[in-house]
Amino acid sequence: MANLSSSEALSHSDSGHDTHHEKMSFWSKYVFSTDHKVIGMQYLFTGMFMALIGGFMVYAFRMQLAFPGEAVPGFGNVSAGAYNALVTNHGTIMIFWVAMPVLIAALGNFLIPLMIGCDDMVFPKINRLSYQIFLLSALVLIASFFVPGGPFGGAWTAYPPLSAQAKFNLTPLGAPMWVIAVALEFVAFLLGGINFITTTMNARAKGMKMYDIPIIVWMIVIASILFMASVGPLMAGAIMLLFDQTLSTNFFNPEYGGDPVLWQHLFWFFGHPEVYVVLLPAMGIVAEVITVFARKKLFAYKTVLYTTFATGVISFFVWAHHQFISGIDPRMANVFTITTLLISVPIAEMLFVYIATLYGGSIQFKTPMLFALAFLAEFLIGGVTGIHLGASGTDIYFHDTYFVLAHFHYTFVPIAIIAVFAAIYYWFPKMFGRMMNEFWGKVHFWGTVIPFNFIFIPLFMLGMAGQHRRIYNYNHFPDLATPELQNLRIIATVALVIMLLFQIPFLVNFFVSMFKGKKAEANPWKANTLEWTAPSPPPHGNFKVFPEVYRPPYEYSVPGRKEDYWPQDSKD
Ligand SMILES: [Cu+2]
Secondary structure (H helix, E strand, C coil), X not given: CCEECCCCCCCCCCCCCCCCCCCCCHHHHHHCCCCHHHHHHHHHHHHHHHHHHHHHHHHHHHHHHHCCXXXXXXXXXXXXXXXXXXXXXXXXXXXXXXXXXXXXXXXXXXXXXXXXCCCCCCCHHHXXXXXXXXXXXXXXXXXXXCCCCXXXXXXXXXXXXXXXXXXXXXXXXXXXXXXXXXXXXXXXXXXXXXXXXXXXXXXXXXXXXXHHCCHHHHHHHHHHHHHHHHHHHHHHHHHHHHXXXXXXXXXXXXXXXXXXXXXXXXXXXXXXXXHHHHHHHHHHHHHHHHHHHCCCCCCCHHHHHHHHHXXXXXXXXXXXXXXXXXXXXXXXXXXXXXXXXXXXXXXXXXXXXHHHHHCCCCCCCCHHHHHHHHHHHHHHHHHHHHHHHHCHHHHHHHCCEHHHHHHHXXXXXXXXXXXXXXXXXXXXXXXXXXXCCHHHHHHHHHHHHHHHXXXXXXXXXXXXXXXXXXXXXXXXXXXXXXXXXXXXXXHHHXXXXXXXXCHHXXXXXXXXXXXXXXXXXXXXXXXXXXXXXXXXXXXXXXXXXXXXXXXXXXXXXXXXXXXXXXXXXCCC
């Protein structure tokens, strides 16, 4: 039987980190801390704050679509330019300033040292620098809303030549600041990734082998590698775009021999792996949650791991499925159709493993488990509808319609919203030492997941009806005006407003529980990973005695995955 020994203190985790400061000031404890948990919280709270901005933006432009031309309460009239700026920054914020910081940086920082049993990241100061650059990037983005020519309205993909032109009110300052903000954000995540990879490889608890690493830690590490390997070309592209915007170069301007499709290649070479950069941590969250609340070990740990590697590799060979109608060689469309359909195989395999894990389990429907199960169901819809877009034949019809939007959000909302809520409800006791309220958690769950479907199923229908996206008021275009579809737009908008309102009970529950919630024991969910052997919340330095993982030769299961594997209860 696998077990942990707490009989001897280990000092293997030599992070060069001053572990026990006495009486730290507020500033050194919460603002300039190098403690991985504090940095994780900083990322979490910054991400939550940015989600409020991104959520307000979607409220404003969805109201415009449902009730075109009417003043939006709390915002005012949405002009064509404002509409473009709102959709652009909604997408940018939700991907780069919500999903990335919360899924990778907040969870990676908070969980990795705790789950592999060490006291902190290997490079704590690089870690702090990572957050500071991230914060700076968020401030630059917010500042870009208020400068001349801002906010940027060239879509989150920033396709040139539009994104590089002074007409359309895109430059002088709004567009370059948007590019600089995104580039800074990339730097922050490159720095963060260095820590996730090196810490996981070098600072694990004594006895924790490669196959003992919790699946979510693997997922964050692999996601960091994917990010590092994919972002380089886009960084180069971003600098070229910045030059086009500010120095009148013409890298992407076809009027002077530049190539706008080059940007599309650079963008999507990053953009598609980016899907997996956020998907993998979400899959990791779900794996941890369903194993605990089904009281079973993951059905096929190694399969999931190998599948993740395969997904990561294939994700570099699918990018041009975003460019089927951009004038690329039709023979290339066939190649990218094949690779795209291929990548659905490992992801489907992962979903099968998760379902097999649930089979025969004694399932407890606690709030984190509800969100994890909803992830599987909703993400499946996202995955299946992706096949229509990955196959070039059908994509020609669906391209740039609301079908694309609906598909994308059926993948991204499960990843960045539903899985993130599973993680917050699940690790909240460890983060703050208190429990969140179950009743309000369930209210929040149903109030989020039901309206979510009422937003995006109507958008699938709009897409199949050929409804083109990027139109701020259909009535202004006689050949696009479709009053018979207006009810679908209204349903989607009303559902969105309901879903946004149901985030209020979450926020109240979150902040009230932080200070007034029921005190959490070290391991309230009876989970088996190492973070639950530390006190709730863990002190600076995490463990009083560093955990040690060992397994006698007859033990074939993955340590940390069996209910009867409970180190701190055994008095050996
Ligand atoms: Cu893609």
